[in-house]
Amino acid sequence: MLFLKVKYLDLDLETNAIIINEEDLKGTAYYPHDRVLVETSGGSFIGTLYSTKTMVSPGEVGFSKTIMPMPLKEGEEVRIRHAQKPSSLNYIKKKMEGQTLKPHEIHTIVDEIVSKKLSNIELTAFVVSNYINGMETNEIVEMTKRMADTGEKLEWENSPIVDVHSIGGVPGNKYALLTIPIVASAGIIIPKTSSRAITSAAGTADIVEVLANVNLNAEEIKRVVKATNGCLVWGGAVNLAPADDIIINVERPLAIDPKPQLLASVMAKKIATGINYTVIDIPIGPGVKIKNEKEGNQLARKFIELGDLLGIRVECVLTYGGQPIGRAIGPALEAREALMALTDFKSAPNSLIEKSTSLAGVLLELGGAAQPGKGNKLAWEILSSGKALEKFNEIITEQGGKETKPDEIEVGNFSADIISPDNGYITYISNKLITNVAKEAGAPKDKKAGILLHAKVGDKVDKGEVLYTIYSSSEERLNAAVNLARRTYPVKVEGMLLKRISKF
Numbered sequence: 001m002l003f004l005k006v007k008y009l010d011l012d013l014e015t016n017a018i019i020i021n022e023e024d025l026k027g028t029a030y031y032p033h034d035r036v037l038v039e040t041s042g043g044s045f046i047g048t049l050y051s052t053k054t055m056v057s058p059g060e061v062g063f064s065k066t067i068m069p070m071p072l073k074e075g076e077e078v079r080i081r082h083a084q085k086p087s088s089l090n091y092i093k094k095k096m097e098g099q100t101l102k103p104h105e106i107h108t109i110v111d112e113i114v115s116k117k118l119s120n121i122e123l124t125a126f127v128v129s130n131y132i133n134g135m136e137t138n139e140i141v142e143m144t145k146r147m148a149d150t151g152e153k154l155e156w157e158n159s160p161i162v163d164v165h166s167i168g169g170v171p172g173n174k175y176a177l178l179t180i181p182i183v184a185s186a187g188i189i190i191p192k193t194s195s196r197a198i199t200s201a202a203g204t205a206d207i208v209e210v211l212a213n214v215n216l217n218a219e220e221i222k223r224v225v226k227a228t229n230g231c232l233v234w235g236g237a238v239n240l241a242p243a244d245d246i247i248i249n250v251e252r253p254l255a256i257d258p259k260p261q262l263l264a265s266v267m268a269k270k271i272a273t274g275i276n277y278t279v280i281d282i283p284i285g286p287g288v289k290i291k292n293e294k295e296g297n298q299l300a301r302k303f304i305e306l307g308d309l310l311g312i313r314v315e316c317v318l319t320y321g322g323q324p325i326g327r328a329i330g331p332a333l334e335a336r337e338a339l340m341a342l343t344d345f346k347s348a349p350n351s352l353i354e355k356s357t358s359l360a361g362v363l364l365e366l367g368g369a370a371q372p373g374k375g376n377k378l379a380w381e382i383l384s385s386g387k388a389l390e391k392f393n394e395i396i397t398e399q400g401g402k403e404t405k406p407d408e409i410e411v412g413n414f415s416a417d418i419i420s421p422d423n424g425y426i427t428y429i430s431n432k433l434i435t436n437v438a439k440e441a442g443a444p445k446d447k448k449a450g451i452l453l454h455a456k457v458g459d460k461v462d463k464g465e466v467l468y469t470i471y472s473s474s475e476e477r478l479n480a481a482v483n484l485a486r487r488t489y490p491v492k493v494e495g496m497l498l499k500r501i502s503k504f
Contacts (some may be wrong), residue, residue, distance in 0.1 A: 002030065002080040004061035006072045016116055018047035018080070019055050019062030024189040030082075037083040040072055046083050048119045051268045060081060072199075086117040096129040102141045123250050127258060135260035137302075141309050143260070147241040147268035149444040152218055154191065154240070154274045156225075157342065161189050161274055162367045164359055165266050166281035167299075168200055168225040168257075171290035171329045171435050175281070176204045176232065177338035178356035179363070181391035182382045184230030185488035188367035191225050193273055195265075198248055199255050199289075201438035202331045203448060205234035210335040210409060210447050212401025220482070224398040232395060240272035258290060259299065267306050277313045277366040279359060285323025287431030293318060315362060319355055323429040323457050326352035329442040330450015333471065336409040342389040343406060351456075412441070412448040412471035418485050420461045424495040429457055433490035441472040441481035448473045455491075467491045 002024060009019065018036055025031070034049045038061075056062040061078060074077070090106040101109075109126065112118055118126075135143070164182065166173055176192055180448045183190045194204035205214045215237035216224065224231045236245040251257055270278050279287030280303050283289075284296045300316035326349040328337035341348035341356070361375030362381075370378045382388050393403045434451060442449035449472045455461050468491060472478035 002028070002061075002219070003234055005011070005059060006074055006076045006078060006276055007056050007060040007062050008074060009055060009062045009064055010050075015066065016045075016047040016119065018049050020049060020080075020393055021056050021058045021060065022051040022053055022471070023058040024403060025051055030080075033119070033121070035083045035085065036080050037080070039079040040076070042071070046117050077142040086122070088111075088112045088118065089122060092122065092126045092129065095133060096125060097134040099211045100136055101139055101225050106139060106142045109245050110143060110172060112149045113246050116246070123247065124254070127247060127250050127254070127256070127261065130260045131256050131258035131451050134258075137305065137309075140260050140306060144264040144267045144310065146281045146345070147243045147264055148271035151239045151242045151272055153272050154221065154238075156189065156274050158160050158189060160276045160367055160479070161191065162363050163192065163270060163273060163275040163278040164281065164363055165194075165270075165278060166283065167266070167289060168203075168283075169290070169431070170197065170283040170285070170325055171201060171431055171438070172324040172326045172334060172337075172352075173200070173283070174202075174204070174207055174326065174328070174334040174338045174352065175356040175359055177207065177335070178341055178352070178383065178388060180230045180232055180362045181342070181388045181395060182357070182360040182379050183363045183367065183369075184228060184395070185382045185387040186364055186367070186378065187229060187389040188363065188369055190230045190363070191239060191273055191275075191419060192230060192232050193221075193222060193230070193238065193269060194246070195235060195248060197498065198252050198257055199435070199442045201329050201443040202334050203444065204232065206331045206444040206447070207334045208232040208396075209234075209334050209398075211404055212396045213398035214399070216399065224395065227398050228391065228394045229389070230395055231399065233399070235269055235273075241268035243270060259302075261305055262289075266303070267310055270312055271310060272455050275312065277363075278307070279362050279366070280314060280316045281355075281359060282316055283319050285320060285322035285431070287433075288321040290321075298386055303328060313366070315364060315366065316347045319358075319360065321431070324431065324434060324453060325349075325355060327453040327456070328450065329434065329438045329453070330441075330471065331348065331447040332409050332411050333450040333452055336406045336480065339404065339406040339409070341394060345383050353383070360430055374433055410448060410476070411450070412446065412473045414473065414475045415468050415469055415471045416478055416482045417466045418482070418491070420463055420465045420493050422493055422495065423463050424461065424493045426455050426457050426459050426461060426467070426491060427494045428492040429453070430488075430490045430492075433488045436488070437470065437481050437485045437490055440484045442474060443499060446473045446477070449477065453491075461493060467493070
């Protein structure tokens, strides 16, 4: 056992990192990456041991204040000893071997994820095993239910409660900023909770955070929804299915979203949000999670089947994901483009308007505001009348923001234009590569970073014409993004003559 004094570190550490000077570890049975139990006067918690030469002095133990499960005084003495291995490790190994897990085994894994008994390495093993081996339907059902049961649940006085969710993967997918106010304008309750970016340069929560507070608790969400019929908030702040947000933190650096996790993540949040109907947007195309219509149909059937087993009506729509939605990629740029669409939809990109109104149309029909087949027409009418903009401003104001014009949104003060190397037509925009460039520029952490496309697939461009502009708040990050863009060519320009074939 080690007796050490608390020192707080102003660092972005792993959630359960315990920092000890390497001198204190010499001659002991403690090694870096050991699981340890920290005992304090106010309780105990489990962490992962890391050693350092300089961050803390001998006799001290370092924690990050932001992740402490209980308050500790600077200099307070704590005891550190080896912690028992979590029960779920054996079950994770079973899944790594491709075996089917029993309900109590899945429950144990989820419970120990929430209680933070698993290290990031162990959690990564679970995520990767699902990515490689998958899960059976009954396993996904058990994981979904347990994820929902381990957090808060929202309850509503009225019904129906509708929801929309995109599985993501396509850059610029800012549809929710239009779809939610359109539906809410029709008197339908639509409490939209969303995640931050996992594989993209901006999640819905990242975009809305440019304009308003998204970190609302359950009571604040109910207040906003009661006042406006809708909200646009981050689900992680409400403790809805908390295991999901912990898992996402592992998936994000790996840039993977295993289908069992995807299904359980989406549906657990729906259970916790208390919705009756949901529409799942499944973008398909090269460079997104679902490559073709066959895969899209298979995933849609999984969502619908899972919904039936969980008591939620699910409808899925396959949408075009072959290139970015709209022209803006990155939180501030996407917020600005969404506001442009709400303010003057005729000047906005057709792809953004069409996708947003199509999804809204399905929701309007499910919620009873429009007859079958008439939802899209009503969605267009609400958008073009200005009611959607009015409702959006109401939601943003209730969430602590203010009415904002598109040109009032600031973007990165460092920018660079990427120009066309030849005369020709844009034949391809790589979703993956254009996202990589936006992330290299700093998105989504740097809200002002991202990409503005000046041309899309099918557009004619001249040599020297600007294809897209990269923005960043950091000159260093901008230079790195420009270098990546020049190496990878996310936007492909070709002439009409693609190849010449002759006899000789």
